[in-house]
Amino acid sequence: MEIAREFARYVIASRLEAVPQPVLHEALRSVLNWAGCAVGGSRHEAVDRALAAIVPIAGPPQASVLGREERIDIAHAALINGMSAHVLDFDDTHLRTLLHPSVPAASALLALAEHKPMTGGDFLHAFILGVEIECRIANAIYSTHSLDWYITGTAGVCGAAAAAAKALALDERRIVYAIGIACAQAAGMREMAGTMTKAYVHGRAAQNGLFAALLAKQGFTSAESALEGEHGFFKVMAQRSDCSQIVAGLGSTFEIASNTYKPYACGVVAHPAIEACIRLREEHGVRAAEVEQLELEVHPRALQLTGIKSPPTGLKSKWSIYHSAAVALTDGAAGEGQYTDQRVQDPVVAALRERVNARAQPALSEVEARATCRLTDGRTLECHVEQVIGSSARPMSDRDLERKVESLCDGILTPEETRALIAACWGLPALADAAIVARAAALRR
Amino acid sequence: MEIAREFARYVIASRLEAVPQPVLHEALRSVLNWAGCAVGGSRHEAVDRALAAIVPIAGPPQASVLGREERIDIAHAALINGMSAHVLDFDDTHLRTLLHPSVPAASALLALAEHKPMTGGDFLHAFILGVEIECRIANAIYSTHSLDWYITGTAGVCGAAAAAAKALALDERRIVYAIGIACAQAAGMREMAGTMTKAYVHGRAAQNGLFAALLAKQGFTSAESALEGEHGFFKVMAQRSDCSQIVAGLGSTFEIASNTYKPYACGVVAHPAIEACIRLREEHGVRAAEVEQLELEVHPRALQLTGIKSPPTGLKSKWSIYHSAAVALTDGAAGEGQYTDQRVQDPVVAALRERVNARAQPALSEVEARATCRLTDGRTLECHVEQVIGSSARPMSDRDLERKVESLCDGILTPEETRALIAACWGLPALADAAIVARAAALRR
Numbered sequence: 001m002e003i004a005r006e007f008a009r010y011v012i013a014s015r016l017e018a019v020p021q022p023v024l025h026e027a028l029r030s031v032l033n034w035a036g037c038a039v040g041g042s043r044h045e046a047v048d049r050a051l052a053a054i055v056p057i058a059g060p061p062q063a064s065v066l067g068r069e070e071r072i073d074i075a076h077a078a079l080i081n082g083m084s085a086h087v088l089d090f091d092d093t094h095l096r097t098l099l100h101p102s103v104p105a106a107s108a109l110l111a112l113a114e115h116k117p118m119t120g121g122d123f124l125h126a127f128i129l130g131v132e133i134e135c136r137i138a139n140a141i142y143s144t145h146s147l148d149w150y151i152t153g154t155a156g157v158c159g160a161a162a163a164a165a166k167a168l169a170l171d172e173r174r175i176v177y178a179i180g181i182a183c184a185q186a187a188g189m190r191e192m193a194g195t196m197t198k199a200y201v202h203g204r205a206a207q208n209g210l211f212a213a214l215l216a217k218q219g220f221t222s223a224e225s226a227l228e229g230e231h232g233f234f235k236v237m238a239q240r241s242d243c244s245q246i247v248a249g250l251g252s253t254f255e256i257a258s259n260t261y262k263p264y265a266c267g268v269v270a271h272p273a274i275e276a277c278i279r280l281r282e283e284h285g286v287r288a289a290e291v292e293q294l295e296l297e298v299h300p301r302a303l304q305l306t307g308i309k310s311p312p313t314g315l316k317s318k319w320s321i322y323h324s325a326a327v328a329l330t331d332g333a334a335g336e337g338q339y340t341d342q343r344v345q346d347p348v349v350a351a352l353r354e355r356v357n358a359r360a361q362p363a364l365s366e367v368e369a370r371a372t373c374r375l376t377d378g379r380t381l382e383c384h385v386e387q388v389i390g391s392s393a394r395p396m397s398d399r400d401l402e403r404k405v406e407s408l409c410d411g412i413l414t415p416e417e418t419r420a421l422i423a424a425c426w427g428l429p430a431l432a433d434a435a436i437v438a439r440a441a442a443l444r445r
Numbered sequence: 446m447e448i449a450r451e452f453a454r455y456v457i458a459s460r461l462e463a464v465p466q467p468v469l470h471e472a473l474r475s476v477l478n479w480a481g482c483a484v485g486g487s488r489h490e491a492v493d494r495a496l497a498a499i500v501p502i503a504g505p506p507q508a509s510v511l512g513r514e515e516r517i518d519i520a521h522a523a524l525i526n527g528m529s530a531h532v533l534d535f536d537d538t539h540l541r542t543l544l545h546p547s548v549p550a551a552s553a554l555l556a557l558a559e560h561k562p563m564t565g566g567d568f569l570h571a572f573i574l575g576v577e578i579e580c581r582i583a584n585a586i587y588s589t590h591s592l593d594w595y596i597t598g599t600a601g602v603c604g605a606a607a608a609a610a611k612a613l614a615l616d617e618r619r620i621v622y623a624i625g626i627a628c629a630q631a632a633g634m635r636e637m638a639g640t641m642t643k644a645y646v647h648g649r650a651a652q653n654g655l656f657a658a659l660l661a662k663q664g665f666t667s668a669e670s671a672l673e674g675e676h677g678f679f680k681v682m683a684q685r686s687d688c689s690q691i692v693a694g695l696g697s698t699f700e701i702a703s704n705t706y707k708p709y710a711c712g713v714v715a716h717p718a719i720e721a722c723i724r725l726r727e728e729h730g731v732r733a734a735e736v737e738q739l740e741l742e743v744h745p746r747a748l749q750l751t752g753i754k755s756p757p758t759g760l761k762s763k764w765s766i767y768h769s770a771a772v773a774l775t776d777g778a779a780g781e782g783q784y785t786d787q788r789v790q791d792p793v794v795a796a797l798r799e800r801v802n803a804r805a806q807p808a809l810s811e812v813e814a815r816a817t818c819r820l821t822d823g824r825t826l827e828c829h830v831e832q833v834i835g836s837s838a839r840p841m842s843d844r845d846l847e848r849k850v851e852s853l854c855d856g857i858l859t860p861e862e863t864r865a866l867i868a869a870c871w872g873l874p875a876l877a878d879a880a881i882v883a884r885a886a887a888l889r890r
Contacts, residue, residue, distance in 0.1 A: 049663040053656070057504040057518040073502040148681045153629075184598075184642045185649070187632040190676035197629045197667040200660070204630070211498070215645070218494040222642040231635035236593045 003227040006247040007133050008175035011166050014251060016125040023254040024429065027128050030092055032425040033261045033401055034102035035066065035441050037091045039421070040336065040408030041084035042067025046196035050083060050203075063114040064442035067412050071442075074111040078160075078210045082107035082203030086152075087196075088336050089318045090265045090408070094255060095366065095392065097138035097155075098146050098268070100202065101259055104156035105130030105163040107206035108213075113434040118167055120431030126166040128256055130209075133179075134159025135255035137227070140246050141238035147304060153188025153201040154237055160209020161216075168217055180222025181212035183233040194308070194316030261401060263390045264334035266318040269302040272369030272388040273321055273358070277328035279383045280373055288330040288352050290375045296325060297370040300360035310353070314340040325371070326352040335407070367391040413441075448672045451692040452578050453620035456611050459696060461570040468699040469874065472573050475537055477870040478706045478846055479547035480511065480886050482536045484866070485781065485853030486529035487512025491641035495528060495648075508559040509887035512857050516887075519556040523605075523655045527552035527648030531597075532641075533781050534763045535710045535853070539700060540811065540837065542583035542600075543591055543713065545647065546704055549601035550575030550608040552651035553658075558879040563612055565876030571611040573701055575654075578624075579604025580700035582672070585691050586683035592749060598633025598646040599682055605654020606661075613662055625667025626657035628678040639753070639761030706846060708835045709779035711763040714747040717814030717833040718766055718803070722773035724828045725818055733775040733797045735820045741770055742815040745805035755798070759785040770816070771797040780852070812836040858886075 041047065042065065051070060059073030066081050082103045085091050091100050105127050113123055138155040145151060161182035165175045185208040188201030216222070227233045227243075234241040264274050273296045280286045302321060311317035317324075317339050326349045327338035343349055364370070372382045387393040396404070402422055409418040421440040428434065486492065487510065496515060504518030511526050527548045530536050536545050550572050558568055583600040590596060606627035610620045630653040633646030661667070672678045672688075679686040709719050718741045725731045747766060756762035762769075762784050771794050772783035788794055809815070812833045818826045832838040841849070847867055854863040866885040873879065 046665065049665045050660060052663045053659040053665065057507070057520050057659070059502040059504045059518070062502070073504070075502050148676045180637070180640070181642050181645065184633050184637050184646050188629050189671075189678065189681050191668045191671055191674040191678075191680075192625070192629050193668075193676075195625070195666045195668050197626050197665070200626065200665070201629050214498040214502070215495060218497045220491065220494045220498065220642070220645075221640045223636045223638075223640050226634075226636055229636040231593045231638075233634065233636075235636075236634050 004176045004179040008172045010250045011129050023257050026256050030102045030259050034106045036405030036408040038081050038085035039067040041087040044087045046087050046199050047084050063111040064438040066441040069443045074115045075207050077111035078108045079203040079207035082206035083199040086202040087199035088265050093260050093268045094135050097142035099138040100152045101131040103202050104160035104205040108160035108164050108210035110438050118434050120428035120434045123434035126163045129166050130159040130163025131256045133162040136246050140243050141241045144239040150188040150201050153205050154186040156205035157182040157209045160206045161212040164210045164213035174216040176224050177222045178213045178216035180226035182209050183226040193319050261396050265336045267306050270306045270321045270324045272385045274324050274328045274334045275388050276369050276371035276383040276385045277325045281332050284381045292376050293374040294356045295372040296358040297361040299364045299366045303360045317344045321358050322353045322356045325356045449621045449624040453617045455695045456574050468702050471701050475547045475704050479551045481850030481853040483526050483530035484512040486532040489532045491532050491644050508556040509883040511886040514888045519560045520652050522556040523553045524648040524652035527651035528644040531647035532644035533710050538705050538713045539580050542587035544583040545597045546576040548647050549605035549650040553605035553609050553655035555883050563879050565873035565879045568879035571608045574611050575604040575608025576701045578607040581691050585686045585688050589684040595633040595646050598650050599631040601650035602627045602654045605651050606657040609655045609658035619661040621669050622667045623658045623661035625671035627654050628671040638764050706841050710781045712751050715751045715766045715769045717830045719769050719773045719779045720833050721814050721816035721828040721830045722770045726777050729826045737821050738819040739801045740817040741803040742806040744809045744811045748805045762789045767798045767801045770801045
């Protein structure tokens with residue numbers, strides 16, 4: 001079976017009218033969450049430094065940098081907007097694979113929409129297809145892949161390429177080429193955790209996927225067997241890959257339907273423990289000073305991915321379940337303000353962090369955690385989170401998402417601008433020009 | 446041991462005066478061969494199509510496109526010049542690892558030299574250091590890596606980054622970051638053989654390495670343990686990697702000293718068989734029509750990498766030892782003109798290709814081959830090549846290289862322009878401005 005060709009045929013044959021309403025609504029929620037994250041991350045030092053390197057070599061002012069005044073060429077805009085949307089570790093998650101679906105597809109598409117006009121409906125349709133393809137590729141490899149690679153840097157680039165290829169109305173052969181060129185750019189290892197390069201890997205998935213589609217549009221050739229071939233993507237990216245289901249149900253099931261959004265600004269695997277700590281504080285009145293010992297029981301993957309005991313920086317603290325638990329108990333929150341250099345160095349937080357123990361508990365699911373607190377007065381309190389907020393079973397509401405976006409935009413856009421951005425995202429299906437979303441999220445010069 | 450830090454210290458401490466004269470001369474030969482390949486490849490369809498995608502999004506006209514009139518930003522120039530230099534499969538080879546050393550380092554540096562002036566000596570020095578680092582990384586991984594990945598796309602990007610970092614005079618911390626950012630862009634699987642994306646993977650190593658250095662210059666952070674870390678480059682790129690020797694002898698041995706140049710325009714592993722066939726023709730007067738059967742015995746890797754029996758296109762025929770042997774016997778040559786769609790479809794060549802058998806012979810070295818010809822008149826003729834021309838033991842002479850460059854530039858540059866380019870390359874150590882090489886290789890507008 002030629003997988004890229006199957007994907008290409010699906011991308012061409014798909015009709016927006018055939019996409020079920022709940023899937024469309026989930027896509028809107030994804031775009032809204034992505035746009036808020038991009039605005040919220042746009043002032044991060046990583047974005048400042050990347051722009052300082054890019055502006056001298058960038059092309060014409062074709063596209064907006066969300067949350068900022070600069071205008072640059074569409075490829076670099078896809079990179080920067082993807083970096084901004086990911087740098088706070090606050091973007092969406094395809095829980096089965098830990099892929100972040102919106103960064104590649106939405107960042108590539110919205111930049112493209114400013115150069116090649118498309119309706120909001122066309123944008124949404126291409127976005128849904130891009131997410132479908134990147135998630136299906138991720139489904140085939142994640143079991144032996146996710147601990148060494150950023151799956152958004154590897155599978156995600158194919159999603160960005162497919163989304164851009166749909167928006168550019170490429171033919172079957174050219175979509176196959178676009179996916180092949182994307183495969184040849186799959187990159188990014190997890191060693192980059194806690195550094196600016198993590199955001200770069202995610203933004204590059206958007207830029208490289210968009211560029212793959214632009215090359216393919218010119219008839220630039222690539223391997224048609226890029227995914228399943230003897231020396232192809234699946235061979236190099238995973239010790240075992242399961243391609244048996246990869247194209248089953250194309251057009252009738254939609255991976256974006258199981259997208260999830262983070263209530264907390266850190267790696268999703270730490271969220272159940274964070275909610276357990278916040279509930280210990282809110283429901284039992286526990287305060288940091290009276291905690292003698294805090295025991296966490298979590299799914300093994302949570303410890304593998306967020307096992308940093310004493311994070312040196314705010315960026316690294318997003319990968320510390322110890323820090324996450326400490327700020328959750330101290331502040332009752334785990335937003336962007338809890339993952340700063342300042343909070344990492346705070347003496348109360350640092351001392352509590354040392355009193356946190358975490359244990360991998362294979363009997364727990366990935367959305368589950370137990371926190372047990374021994375207090376100085378001898379009492380022991382426990383909180384068991386069975387389904388963390390933000391998981392598929394307990395999704396954030398539309399209003400929760402709006403509040404998250406409002407908070408992310410606060411201080412960057414005015415409240416009126418934020419309301420206009422939120423309205424533009426919800427209104428995408430009726431927008432004659434998808435680029436309105438980009439202009440609503442960028443600063444006027 | 447922190448490998449990137451060791452490399453960074455070496456890059457900073459190195460002095461051009463301490464580089465032995467034969468090493469400098471080999472670097473000049475490498476740059477000359479690279480420049481000729483870049484001019485020769487500049488009219489390839491892959492380059493035309495890539496430029497068609499790039500020009501609308503490219504930045505300011507900072508750098509030359511070798512062999513052409515366009516001027517584009519330095520990052521895209523590094524990409525295109527790297528693609529041109531590799532697309533004919535005629536560039537240099539670090540035989541131990543099959544890495545193509547000059548494409549990443551020279552393409553990144555010469556583009557940079559047009560924007561940030563540097564002397565010919567500084568260019569040469571940074572080039573030698575970049576090649577050193579990419580080859581040492583390749584030495585650690587090639588045994589389990591080379592059959593699935595393009596090692597120039599993975600290790601090469603680190604060489605481009607190190608070369609650009611030296612030219613930009615980055616400090617130790619920033620060179621470590623540049624190598625880390627480069628690692629996070631290591632990409633490109635061998636499934637792309639015979640498609641335009643193969644050249645793209647090689648050109649991207651130059652562009653991505655240059656961009657890594659530009660980001661690092663701005664203090665953009667990356668993992669300091671990018672190479673040896675638990676989820677780092679060596680872990681994901683090779684089942685077994687040997688880092689024991691990776692920094693041994695830094696500053697006293699030079700990998701560029703063992704660089705080799707191709708007399709034939711195809712994968713280097715097929716060269717011994719090609720020379721054997723050319724000698725059967727020249728020394729024994731064998732002609733295609735009288736060959737009943739041609740038996741090749743080659744090193745096993747030659748068959749693994751060039752085992753395509755009936756190549757569908759000229760680009761794919763570079764990966765067919767059967768086609769290579771057939772044109773070598775028919776034409777007495779294996780230059781760019783032997784790997785065209787036309788030669789692939791030629792009835793005489795196609796028929797002879799079918800009469801070629803190839804056998805992996807583990808007792809042979811990689812620079813060795815045996816060709817045995819059974820003729821229609823019953824005679825059997827044999828030719829045994831023990832050390833192929835172009836190998837370390839039988840290098841092409843300086844004059845051989847000049848003739849190769851003249852042939853590559855023919856029809857693109859005038860003979861005077863070609864002579865000026867060759868003179869600029871040999872004269873690099875005394876050039877006040879390395880960009881003179883770029884201007885000599887580009888067309889005047």
